[in-house]
Amino acid sequence: MDDIGQKDEPEQSGFSARAARIQDVAKLADVSTATVSRALATPERVSLEARARVQEAIAKTGYVPNPAARTLRSQKTYMVLVVLPDLANTFFSKILRGIEETLFEAGYGMIISDLDGSPEKEAHFAAFTAAGRVDGAILLNGHLFGQSRDGEGSPARLSIPLVALCEAIPSADIPQIEIDNRAAASRMTQHLAALGHKRIAYVSGPAGNILERERFQGFKDGLERADLPYDPALVIPGDYTIEAGVRAGQILVAQTTRPTAVFCTSDQMAIGLMRTVFSAGLKVPDDISVAGFDDIEFAAVAEPSLTTIHQPRRELGQAAASALIDLLQGRPSPKRIRLETDLVIRDSVVPLR
Amino acid sequence: MDDIGQKDEPEQSGFSARAARIQDVAKLADVSTATVSRALATPERVSLEARARVQEAIAKTGYVPNPAARTLRSQKTYMVLVVLPDLANTFFSKILRGIEETLFEAGYGMIISDLDGSPEKEAHFAAFTAAGRVDGAILLNGHLFGQSRDGEGSPARLSIPLVALCEAIPSADIPQIEIDNRAAASRMTQHLAALGHKRIAYVSGPAGNILERERFQGFKDGLERADLPYDPALVIPGDYTIEAGVRAGQILVAQTTRPTAVFCTSDQMAIGLMRTVFSAGLKVPDDISVAGFDDIEFAAVAEPSLTTIHQPRRELGQAAASALIDLLQGRPSPKRIRLETDLVIRDSVVPLR
């Protein structure tokens, strides 16, 4: 990453509408194309002198290797696919940034696939990886794709290095980067219990989701440790979205004997729920305490500010990208990484009076 | 070469360890490779019979064209670069989704570049496009990269089709997809004025930003139409972030003669500002009305819910992608598209009592 300077005009003399090729550089440096190639890939195997001439010629021509040709030859794309269920979900953006940063530093580009719950898209991206457009993939959607029912004719190229991020894929033997959802949920539940809350509602994630399963386990763990009974009637279904929070709030306010605290398994739901609770004339935290999960940017500025579990989103992205790069470069990669979460205490949860 | 080497694996028998090539399909279908290629690209120029045989052979082999080879030959990548200033900003996610959808339908992939204010990255992506890794680009960052200032003969080199989205680039002769920021800001200002507010503060975007320039003009337009004087003391600097809103709030509450309404030029700032205002013991909207801009998801569930300008983010993304695809496929493309905004009236703004 050296040249930034000469974007100027090598075109005063000629109509250089065409990009320089390795041949042009070779001719100008008076070496063979092989030497140019080596000067770029393995400079130590080229004499200092030749290297200098090549450098100069590259600078003069503004040569940039053609990636398609390079890929065709070397079977490497220096591209990584990031698969996520919903690009518009604010939870992912900081993770993406962490991924992008780390990939960028290692010279990889990032292609994003927003699955959007569409099997068609999933098939498309499966074909995409099969076609060798990417060297590896980071999966945020909790499952592998391209599992054809009978495997007939499915090419073996599908097996590129993969990393699971956030939503673990236990069945797959790939690096798993995540937080300890169960422990975090347990911790929050105990926090609420320690403040005197005995009737604690739980707003869930989507049924079957692995995060949901773990957080739900954690919720029950927390109750148990606090010697509180688990009451299924206090579980309200959700799916991590703002809208689910709004709906959960409606269910909540309609209840005759309301819980004194609600543990929402995403901040988005917590914020949506508080909205409904306010509209119903109740107050948070005076009438009901509300806790979230994720610590998105808006958690700190919500009204009241949200007590929640902090997830190191950027670091999660970075860790996943690092693990994948290790894999891609043949280095041993961590099998499983669990990053630490924090309980962030703000104003939406208060002791039961 | 250090791969798992199966050099002489007979490639029959249903499952090949190696991806099928066009030759394999050709042989199986008993046609030439050219016919296979045509059957894929221009089926109408291939006899029904041959087409059927090719289809069958493709199915049997699981053939997927090698994109690198295709790109090398045809000089088309079917990839589009999306350049944006900050991936972690929630404002962009829905726009990205709109872009992705439309690109996907047209068979294009999306590569995202998060500039993150880094000139180094910008140089990198300039080289990226120069290297021909993408067919076109959508720019959300308000300026071209890798281009010299003179509008004369320079752009011959890395000129791929471009589209400017949201932040217009007036100097560039490319399709511009945007909203009428000036009109929208004027409308909001007049709305506040119509409710009796006479001292209206304005929390700005980053200095020099084109959105900021237009919205600021709109703010002044609105004051003028409402016969209100423009008072520079009521302008608070910001940069569209939550944090800027928090800081603006601090400035606001410290003022001796406070305005009765604040127009924040992003929802994120409005939400951050309300946070500070609450912490200072004031009430929104009773003590001060607050308006936003963008209508992000959290605007509707903020407390109080936010009166703001709705931007059709998804449609903006779709329109930009469509315009770019037109360009890429040699069709005439719209020069400038301005999508409609809406004034969304919620609870954060009330008439002056």
Added chain:
DNA sequence: CTGTTAGCGCCTTCAC
């Protein structure tokens, strides 16, 4: 309508 031929630009043995 179909086949043959010739590269796209690069990397990488294989010789020297």
Added chain:
DNA sequence: GTGAAGGCGCTAACAG
């Protein structure tokens, strides 16, 4: 340390 040459897989050009 360097050069010559073949070919990665595909499609465009040109015949037939």
